[in-house]
Amino acid sequence: MSKTVTVYSTPTCPYCKQAKDYLTEKGVAFSDRNVATDLDARNQMVQKSGQLGVPVIDVDGTIIVGFNRTKLDELLS
Amino acid sequence: MEEKNFYDLIILGAGPAGMTAGVYAARKQLDTLVITSDIGGQATWSDGIENYLGYVYITGAELVKKFEEHLTKFDIKIEFTRVVRLVHDNGLFTVHTEDTREFTARSVIVATGKSPRMLDVPGEKEFVGRGVTYCATCDGPLFSGQHVAVVGGGNSGLEAALQLMKICPKVYLLELEDKLRGDEIVQNKIKGAQNVEILTRTTVTSIYGEQFVKGIFTRNLDTGETGQLDVTGVFVEIGLRPNTGFIKDLLTLNRWGEIPVDCASRTAIPGLYAAGDVTDVPEKQIIVAAGDGAKAALGAYSYLVRLPKATSDWSALVAS
Numbered sequence: 001m002s003k004t005v006t007v008y009s010t011p012t013c014p015y016c017k018q019a020k021d022y023l024t025e026k027g028v029a030f031s032d033r034n035v036a037t038d039l040d041a042r043n044q045m046v047q048k049s050g051q052l053g054v055p056v057i058d059v060d061g062t063i064i065v066g067f068n069r070t071k072l073d074e075l076l077s
Numbered sequence: 078m079e080e081k082n083f084y085d086l087i088i089l090g091a092g093p094a095g096m097t098a099g100v101y102a103a104r105k106q107l108d109t110l111v112i113t114s115d116i117g118g119q120a121t122w123s124d125g126i127e128n129y130l131g132y133v134y135i136t137g138a139e140l141v142k143k144f145e146e147h148l149t150k151f152d153i154k155i156e157f158t159r160v161v162r163l164v165h166d167n168g169l170f171t172v173h174t175e176d177t178r179e180f181t182a183r184s185v186i187v188a189t190g191k192s193p194r195m196l197d198v199p200g201e202k203e204f205v206g207r208g209v210t211y212c213a214t215c216d217g218p219l220f221s222g223q224h225v226a227v228v229g230g231g232n233s234g235l236e237a238a239l240q241l242m243k244i245c246p247k248v249y250l251l252e253l254e255d256k257l258r259g260d261e262i263v264q265n266k267i268k269g270a271q272n273v274e275i276l277t278r279t280t281v282t283s284i285y286g287e288q289f290v291k292g293i294f295t296r297n298l299d300t301g302e303t304g305q306l307d308v309t310g311v312f313v314e315i316g317l318r319p320n321t322g323f324i325k326d327l328l329t330l331n332r333w334g335e336i337p338v339d340c341a342s343r344t345a346i347p348g349l350y351a352a353g354d355v356t357d358v359p360e361k362q363i364i365v366a367a368g369d370g371a372k373a374a375l376g377a378y379s380y381l382v383r384l385p386k387a388t389s390d391w392s393a394l395v396a397s
Contacts (some may be wrong), residue, residue: 012214018141035218
């Protein structure tokens with residue numbers, strides 16, 4: 001069964017783009033929330049991660065702060 | 078299956094220097110491992126690059142993507158982790174990583190680049206990611222509508238202030254010197270803004286808050302006068318430091334912590350090469366780092382083919 005993946009990002013952040021490209025290349029569907037403009041998404045991100053840095057990636061409720069390929073691969077497998 | 082951990086060459090870092098070294102090593106068919114915490118290094122952060130040949134204009138992220146595509150065309154293994162120690166023993170190099178793994182090789186190229194320098198004041202580490210950030214480009218938009226401080230009046234500090242003054246009602250810009258240091262054209266844009274307050278000869282003494290940053294304490298270097306600024310964001314832009322902590326027991330570094338290399342990218346230890354911004358090479362440019370990465374890989378190749386047979390059979394010895 002496929003996992004629910006959400007990426008909280010800003011349009012200017014290069015690591016956010018790398019993370020999203022990586023997911024796309026792996027064929028992982030995800031929803032992208034722009035926390036620069038979407039205040040609900042920003043609050044949600046802060047609540048989930050307890051911090052204010054992007055990207056934040058939510059894989060089925062497990063939170064990764066930053067673009068960490070190793071952790072992401074673990075959670076997706 | 079047991080993890081393979083013996084290689085001809087280990088490349089530390091995957092910025093322009095490390096990735097170019099990887100392409101050259103792969104083309105020489107060296108059994109190579111790249112160990113890195115990210116792809117692209119500092120180049121990733123560049124807004125626009127206009128001096129890498131072949132591209133009149135390209136963003137850092139796009140150029141890094143192209144480098145990565147080029148590197149991964151080859152069958153080259155990449156481990157995403159951080160190096161904590163490099164040990165040299167009996168002609169072999171062992172890399173210790175933060176996830177407590179070990180990888181050994183006959184030669185190593187250090188291309189670990191530079192990282193943002195920290196303020197080194199109380200509260201800074203505690204609030205990283207919770208108001209303290211070193212990437213205005215990434216995290217700046219999260220602070221829209223809030224009062225923020227930018228520490229550092231060089232070009233990167235000015236760029237951060239320029240970005241933030243468009244989205245924040247109040248931006249404090251702190252500089253140690255008696256005037257801003259970055260490009261005048263950017264300075265003038267900032268000086269003309271109503272919502273930017275420039276504090277020269279001012280240092281941050283501590284950062285405070287609860288779950289998130291609530292403010293900073295400052296001190297004027299001339300008068301000794303202390304101050305307090307209510308800010309929720311602290312953007313630290315005070316330059317870079319080389320990532321050489323893991324190697325400082327092995328090599329004598331220069332006064333800035335950079336690795337001294339000769340014109341062939343060799344360090345003082347045979348088989349150990351260094352390339353890119355982590356070295357004492359004077360110009361920190363993507364094209365220079367890439368060129369040095371190529372030199373280092375070709376140097377490592379020449380070194381490896383000249384190793385005596387006994388040494389080149391070491392992996393069989395170690396494995397037995």
